[in-house]
Amino acid sequence: MTVEAQRPAWLTWTVRVVAAGGVAVVAWACLTAGEAVAHGHPAYAVLLGLTVLGCALVLWRSVRPRPAHRGWRGVLDVVLVVAGIGWIAAMAWCRPYVAVEPALAAMVSDAEVTVTESATRVELAPAENTDRNVDGTAVFFQPGAKVDARAYAAVLRPLAEAGHPVVIAKQPLGIAFLATGAFDGARAQLPDAERWVVGGHSLGGVVASTAADDGDPDGPEAGAAPVVGLLLYASYPAGDVSGSLTAEVESISASRDGLSTPDDIEASRANLPDDSSFTVVDGAAHAFFADYGPQPGDGTPTISHDEARTQISAVSRRFVDRLSP
Template sequence: MTRADRPAPEPLPDSRPAWHTWTVRAVATAGLAVVAWACLTAGEAVVHGHPAYAVWLGLTVLGCALVLWRSLRPRRAHRGWRRALDVALVVGAVVWIAATAWLRPFTAVEPALAALTSDGEVTVTASATRIELAPADGGDGTAVFFQPGAKVEARAYAAVLRPLAEAGHTVVIAQQPLGIAFLATGAFDDARAQHPEVERWVVGGHSLGGVVASSEADEGDNHADGSAPVAGLLLYASYPAGDVSGTLTAAVESISGSRDGLSTPAKVEASRADLPAGSTFTVVDGAVHAYFADYGPQPGDGDPAITHDDARDQISAASVRFVDSLGS
């Protein structure tokens, strides 16, 4: 009998429990649904932000598609440690999908998008890792490096920070991997390297971004490498993770909202002990956490008592006064 005459092997019977097969398919389908939801509701942020989240979504699609394809093929049931591994993989997939949903960025809205237009006063440039608002005439020797809040798209800060550029200060906004400031701790060093003409830096941040900015300002005081020193720390609805009162020599401006439901007034007030004596605290009466950028309402936030436009104007004005004072 030749090989061609031999009967084809019978297909492998599928001996997996039905519940396992359908659980795997349900989890994979949920993963694809989460990716679709993220793209539909935050597609602009995915496209214009740091590419890390787009890569994350792509890997999720590939993984879920592979799992669905494999679930259609007959396989024998696993026993012992291999069954435990199957369960662990399902649990890991659920955690991954939950993280995918949690990491969906808050997308920039107007007037932030309009503030990203170059004109005779400000030149706007953007890359995968930063957005820069530069005075058209070159500006002065003071620049601002800013870390966005957790999951907030970098473009959302354009309107509130643009007045700094109009006042003559170059502004660099970090595009954080996955929207997490702790994953962009090297961004300030990169900005310094890109702008050797800067004489002094103000490091700032919103919420979690301010926590990281506090550490960067503290470390930036030591500029033995010849880089421009950190002259100021600008906190938007934020505070340091630890006590920097005895080590930070930079001037500090803390701007917060009286109706903030996340960085509450009590938390901001408690941060006085962790900041150097002489730090300035500006409270915008009626403002909430989401008023420090333009990305819409945020879960857990308070109820505002003033308009967003009013709050933004006050935050920008306080920021300009602070940064201007460091160059005099």
């Protein structure tokens, strides 16, 4: 009678450790960023749930005797373990930066601004009982990578107070490139908007630049409300749009930014129209364009976050106001 060889102990324990690590990563993400997960695009929450289910199934199967696989099936076992490690690492990397005060306070409706939130966007609209809700210029904004959309409420709320509806995208997995269709959704949500300013922070600004470049009323979106402005927060386009972009540009950057550095912003001048406006907030850092705490790799600020936010909001408001007839 032949005794069937069992899976090597080292492989069994590796599988168990990886699966347990997956459960631990999900628990860590929920415990440290649960609010952002709950208020973010549902894609990340769904993947976290699938991760827990997958890891639980793997742990359950690991306690049952399993035959050793040889040849290509043995190699496949190792490949699956490596793939599992990669998946879990990706789930850890996608953990969002959580919105903090005063952004959370800015998410509350009052007599001037009505705040609504859905699975895919945050909207800050002039309250109906004010005389500032007649402006036809709306603002669409793409957050930076992995940043909670709510983190931009405080810096962008002054635009809504001035009469400009603001839509902030919630991106799948916090990646702007996965939300390239979000602007079309915002247009559908606000059909009365007569013109748009699109903007974004960091990676979000890269995607916003593409949306602005594609927003020519004589182009593919003929008949849609035109894009008249591009508002960049510590960002720049991925390529040269200096000859094709018809929208006006306001680039707001930070002198102490360690991610979108001053040299990066200076180099972006060549890729933007000659009449683009550049504003540098002296002493500010990359993370000062929203409220989500410090960010790895960023520079050391020399002014307060409140002071930087006030300057950024003021420049943004003047820019959008100027584009309104």
